[in-house]
Amino acid sequence: MQTTPPAARRLPHLHQAHGDHRADPYHWLRDDERRDPEVLAHLRRENRYCEQVLAPLGGLREQLYREMTARLRQDDCSVPYLKRGYWYRTRYREGEEYGLVERYPDGEPHRVELLLDGNERARGQAYYEQGQLAVSPDQQTLAFAEDFVSRRQYQIRFKSLASGELYEDLLENTSGNLVWAKDGKTLFYVKQDDNTLLPYQVYRHRLGTPQEQDVLMYEERDPAFYTSIYRSRSEDYLFIAAWSTVSSEVRWLPLDEPTASPVLFLERERHHEYELDHDQGGFYVRSNKDGANFGLYQARDGDRRHWRTLIPAREQVLLEEVLLFRDWMVLEERHQGLVRLRLIHRRDGREHEIRFDDPAYVCWLDINPEAASCRLRYGYCSMTRPVTLYELDMETLARRELKRQYAGEDFNPEAYRSERLWIQARDGARVPVSLVYRADKFKRDGSNPLLVYGYGAYGASLDPDFSSARLSLLDRGFVYAIAHVRGGEELGRHWYEQGRLLSKQNTFNDFIDVTRELVCQGYGHSGRIFAAGGSAGGLLVGAVVNMAPELFRGVVAAVPFVDVLSTMLDESLPLTTGEYDEWGNPQQPEFYYYIKSYSPYDQVAARAYPHMLVTTGLHDSQVQYWEPAKWVARLRELKTDGNLLLLHCDLDTGHGGKSGRFESYHELAREYAFLLALADEELAARLMAG
Incomplete structure (x- = not known):
């Protein structure tokens, strides 16, 4: 039995910079390979x-x-959400560590299809994390990211939803970020640097081909920037975002033309941060060009002289997120340290604010994949109230509770x-x-x-x-x-x-x-x-x-x-x-x-x-x-x-x-x-x- 604290041995090591010397006698504890026996x-x-x-x-x-x-519901299940004619959910079985990702056709809840069993995927692994997953637009293939090492280095695999079999395709050393093109055969993903793990390259993968044949679509050469990809709200565009602490830059590519070259929206500029979305034929930009707390603008292109201000930047209110629906804009704003949700009708300008009573709380926009819907899902909790998921009819303001987090019988x-x-x-x-x-x-x-x-x-x-x-x-x-x-x-x-x-x-x-x-x-x-x-x-x-x-x-x-x-x-x-x-x-x-x-x-x-x-x-x-x-x-x-x-x-x-x-x-x-x-x-x- 070990009765005294371990004493690491001291080995001379000196860091020198700017004429300063720092002794680091425990530098030897660094082992990048994590294999050193000592x-x-x-x-x-x-x-x-x-x-x-x-x-x-x-x-x-x-x-x-x-x-x-005991405060976890053993057989828990998420609230299903509707996307492209299917309801998706994650369900847990009693005593199991990981969820079952399932779906069923709209109107046919008895036809449940198992997309992915996390317990099966994790079997024999010391660590398992399921990352992003997405079904192809033709409903034929599931792409999913997994980390088996706990270093946020994801593999991307593919599963045929017709046969249930895995494809041989394996995409290594990715950030787990993925987007399908409209053809259902092309997947975009982000690759990381082997050593720094910096996500910096966007590749195009053709289903059924080896990773070595993937086509490089974009490479970020400034190591101060991270690279990510996402799909527009309209589902018409792939956005490639390069971002750092104080600036960002976005490129776009039509998802029905996956071999097209990405188009730069607005060149990066230090201290200008922006995010891009597309809906109803136009671009929407969340930008801090007019104020540190961000405003929202409608744009045809990256020429800022032509941007139309929808929500001005404000001194006391931070615009954190914007969710576009066909008829409504939903703003997630932060004021005096607390989040609030504001609804604005896109044609007649009607406004509603969702209010909360607790002195300290948090609310957020939940999964809302259908832009044509008039129903908004959002979550809420406070330090005394468990997570509750609501659905709000934005026209009538009728609200219903979908689920409240179980916190124990007592x-x-x-x-x-x-x-x-x-x-x-x-x-x-x-x-x-x-x-x-x-x-x-x-x-x-x-x-x-x-x-x-x-x-x-x-x-x-x-x-x-x-x-x-x-x-x-x-x-x-x-x-x-x-x-x-x-x-x-x-x-x-x-x-x-x-x-x-x-x-x-x-x-x-x-x-x-x-x-x-x-x-x-x-x-x-x-x-x-x-x-x-x-x-x-x-x-x-x-x-x-x-x-x-x-x-x-x-x-x-x-x-x-x-x-x-x-x-x-x-x-x-x-x-x-x-x-x-x-x-x-x-x-x-x-x-x-x-x-x-x-x-x-x-x-x-x-x-x-x-x-x-x-x-x-x-x-x-x-x-x-x-x-x-x-x-x-x-x-x-x-x-x-x-x-x-x-x-x-x-x-x-x-x-x-x-x-x-x-x-x-x-x-x-x-x-x-x-x-x-x-x-x-x-x-x-x-x-x-x-």
């Missing part, structure tokens, strides 16, 4: 130590797992309370915070344990959604808070701009200031405060524990991006070149020293740190496993406290963790047990006794 042995030692320390929580972990999975939404706060950061900015707790467990005297969660990057808005698993914390007295820090886009584009590049420090300051004020307002006990975040949110909590370690009793950092400077200096790694406009290019001294000032790995020092649980996956393509492994090694070397520091590396998975409906809850049960134990003096003492 590296793998070290990761296994970390796993054994983690499991040994957490062994006293075995019963609690199993109880949490049972609770969380779940009562009235037992929980949600709040929305605005907390002033040190520079005067007002940061929105979403809170949830169980009403009969909450005491405003500051005695509850408090978990603060954050992300704050890429303009990704962290919405106050519902989590049935989270109930296991709330039922045990935890207050759960989401800090909507700068770097997200909750308050519009300016909120994102204030949390990236040379303003990144705002993200960390916001999180610290929010946490301190929540304690002052009595939402948590000063000795029972916890922080959690994943990926860029892992960078957030990693930076915060260097800046204000005394605030937190414990931290969970999932797949954390903590060796920021080394990664952003290495163009051979996935995502690096495409993220210079997010973090800055450290080849430039100004960005180099600014990134170094907050990079968690570079700022580890001889100080006391909170209890920490760090997780990663060996095959992670977004944040390479060696970042958290090196970070933990350096923390072990330098920290001055006796608190727990645990690393768990899943040797079979990547950035998203375990695949399947139930397996991922084992990971979450580990994290929750860690937090609950630290919040309980008796359990914490048992852990520390080891």
Whole structure:
């Protein structure tokens, strides 16, 4: 039995840039091939130590797992949607990890056809993820993408819907992005760079031919841009989009002429972002040309002088998405951090807004494949209300509930309370915070344990959604808070701009200031405060524990991006070149020293740190496993406290963790047990006794 923390050996390694020298004695933990025996042995030692320390929580972990999975409906089924004469759904059988993708003809629900059985496809695999799938316009062939490695490298396969047999065609190393041409024989897809995994080439594949004969349609030569493809709302065009943090460019190609050359709509221009759609004979453009929060325009071509403004860009409202129907436009807008849906009649200008009552919530446009329909499907949930799918008649405004998420036999939404706060950061900015707790467990005297969660990057808005698993914390007295820090886009584009590049420090300051004020307002006990975040949110909590370690009793950092400077200096790694406009290019001294000032790995020092649980996956393509492994090694070397520091590396998975409906809850049960134990003096003492 392993009774002491693993100590990674130190090997001299020096990074040099701009006259600066950074010692990196744990650089040897990087193994791009993931086969080095010494590296793998070290990761296994970390796993054994983690499991040994957490062994006293075995019963609690199993109880949490049972609770969380009991809130899932074993034989669940999605709400069917109609597309080209067929109703599509995903159905689950009791005890199985993956869904059955099925369809049946309109008006004939008894003629169910199995398109794909995820359980069969996943059999014998340590990991399985089903990506995009699409039926050809002639209804004869299913194209589907699969990842068996957990590095977001998808294979595309084809299945005959007449015979049920798989074609020999196999498209390797794709992003999983695919679009059928109208002939039902031609498929467009995006290929990735072998090393950086950057999606950069669009190919045309002819069914029944080897991948070697596929025709290159477009190649993106700027490594700061990602490439994706999608079909227009009219289904008449393929759009090829090249996009970066601050600019984009779209080409179009008629889907009834698959051999045609793509046509450039509007040349890329730095700080101009746009998205293109086509419907009813015209182009529609969502663009930030007149304002950072985007407007909507109707266009004949890319000449901006001729664009007609349909929705102007506004200072306080972010236009996130537009869905075009024959008679209606539906706008997904964000105002004061919350999403709203607005309906506008395309001919007479009538408007309706769908309103919600919860203080913190999220809504979204669901699957609406039929543009001629007058019925809109949208989803809604809050921190106390499970996901509910609605269908609205846009003419009469009659609404019906299609499905409400099962959250367990005993779940009562009235037992929980949600709040929305605005907390002033040190520079005067007002940061929105979403809170949830169980009403009969909450005491405003500051005695509850408090978990603060954050992300704050890429303009990704962290919405106050519902989590049935989270109930296991709330039922045990935890207050759960989401800090909507700068770097997200909750308050519009300016909120994102204030949390990236040379303003990144705002993200960390916001999180610290929010946490301190929540304690002052009595939402948590000063000795029972916890922080959690994943990926860029892992960078957030990693930076915060260097800046204000005394605030937190414990931290969970999932797949954390903590060796920021080394990664952003290495163009051979996935995502690096495409993220210079997010973090800055450290080849430039100004960005180099600014990134170094907050990079968690570079700022580890001889100080006391909170209890920490760090997780990663060996095959992670977004944040390479060696970042958290090196970070933990350096923390072990330098920290001055006796608190727990645990690393768990899943040797079979990547950035998203375990695949399947139930397996991922084992990971979450580990994290929750860690937090609950630290919040309980008796359990914490048992852990520390080891």
